[in-house]
Amino acid sequence: MAALREAWVLLVIAVGLAVVSWAIRGDRLPLLADPDIYALDLPVPLVSVAEARELYDAGTHYFVDTRADGPLADGAIPGSFLIRETTFDTDIDDVLDFLYPEDPLILYGASLPLPVAAVAVRLQARGYENLVILQGGYEAWRQAGGPVTDGEAGP
Amino acid sequence: MTVRDQLLPLVHLVCRWAVGAVFVYASLDKLIHPDAFAQAIANYRMVPLPLLHTFAWLLPVVELVAGAALIVGWQRRGAALLVSAMTVMFIIAIAAALARGLDISCGCFDTAGGHGVGVDLLIRDFFLLAAALVPLILPNDRWALDARRR
Numbered sequence: 001m002a003a004l005r006e007a008w009v010l011l012v013i014a015v016g017l018a019v020v021s022w023a024i025r026g027d028r029l030p031l032l033a034d035p036d037i038y039a040l041d042l043p044v045p046l047v048s049v050a051e052a053r054e055l056y057d058a059g060t061h062y063f064v065d066t067r068a069d070g071p072l073a074d075g076a077i078p079g080s081f082l083i084r085e086t087t088f089d090t091d092i093d094d095v096l097d098f099l100y101p102e103d104p105l106i107l108y109g110a111s112l113p114l115p116v117a118a119v120a121v122r123l124q125a126r127g128y129e130n131l132v133i134l135q136g137g138y139e140a141w142r143q144a145g146g147p148v149t150d151g152e153a154g155p
Numbered sequence: 156m157t158v159r160d161q162l163l164p165l166v167h168l169v170c171r172w173a174v175g176a177v178f179v180y181a182s183l184d185k186l187i188h189p190d191a192f193a194q195a196i197a198n199y200r201m202v203p204l205p206l207l208h209t210f211a212w213l214l215p216v217v218e219l220v221a222g223a224a225l226i227v228g229w230q231r232r233g234a235a236l237l238v239s240a241m242t243v244m245f246i247i248a249i250a251a252a253l254a255r256g257l258d259i260s261c262g263c264f265d266t267a268g269g270h271g272v273g274v275d276l277l278i279r280d281f282f283l284l285a286a287a288l289v290p291l292i293l294p295n296d297r298w299a300l301d302a303r304r305r
Contacts, residue, residue: 002232002233003232003233003235003236003291004233004236005233006230006231006232006233006234006236007230007233007234007236007237007240008233009230009233010217010220010221010224010230010233010234010237011217011237013220014213014216014217014219014220014221015213015216017216017219017220018212018213018216021186021212021216022212028189028212029189029190029193029208029211029212030208031208031209031212032205032206032208032209033193033204033205033206033207033208034205035204035205038193038194038197038204038207
């Protein structure tokens with residue numbers, strides 16, 4: 001019983017410290033996680049914004065905008081190719097001369113990874129295997145200060 | 156005083172410090188990278204997704220507080236109870252991941268990749284559990300802060 005009482009004392013202290021640290025930290029996460037961000041049944045891995053930014057700066061990967069509105073609404077990551085689920089066949093035909101199946105691609109949507117996964121599956125069916133999805137999508141990229149453009153996405 | 160009487164406090168002290176140090180060290184990277192730790196927890200597919208952030212925020216603080224309490228010997232039985240409970244939880248999580256064939260990283264000490272889950276981790280955690288139970292079961296620890304207070 002003494003051990004249990006002591007454990008409760010330590011737990012209360014830990015919860016107090018956790019609350020204080022959560023309140024004062026600038027990079028705190030929301031208390032309730034968005035389940036879609038952590039959805040695990042994606043056909044391809046997720047890549048964080050920080051990692052994607054490094055790859056962008058290194059110029060080793062191509063970015064693919066999968067948003068239904070593309071860059072029209074609020075810009076895009078510069079140099080993105082436009083491949084959307086709803087117009088997949090025509091979009092892929094437009095970029096076939098620029099994107100080869102062995103090219104490493106970073107797919108992004110507005111914010112959630114699941115809508116992007118549909119495009120990833122169709123790209124995989126066309127032989128593209130080196131795919132990752134940008135975690136948090138375009139919104140996370142923009143909020144992190146990543147470069148954006150108001151122009152139409154394209155090569 | 157028998158040899159046993161002389162050795163037991165030493166065993167107690169070593170176990171307390173070792174387990175405490177392991178838990179304090181394990182908490183550090185998780186505290187620095189809560190987002191990566193949340194993803195590591197999500198990979199186990201055991202915690203409801205909306206609770207990931209709360210869990211990822213709270214667990215390392217409990218590890219830190221319990222580990223530090225074990226090291227200094229304050230509320231040591233409670234601390235031993237907490238670290239034992241957490242270790243049992245880790246054993247269950249790793250065993251469940253192995254049973255389901257999940258190829259994931261442990262997330263134990265390093266949230267950026269780290270050691271993959273495997274039987275070796277299970278064995279390690281059973282040793283950790285055995286060491287964590289020592290301060291809970293053995294009554295005497297002359298070097299603990301609790302002992303000086305009483």
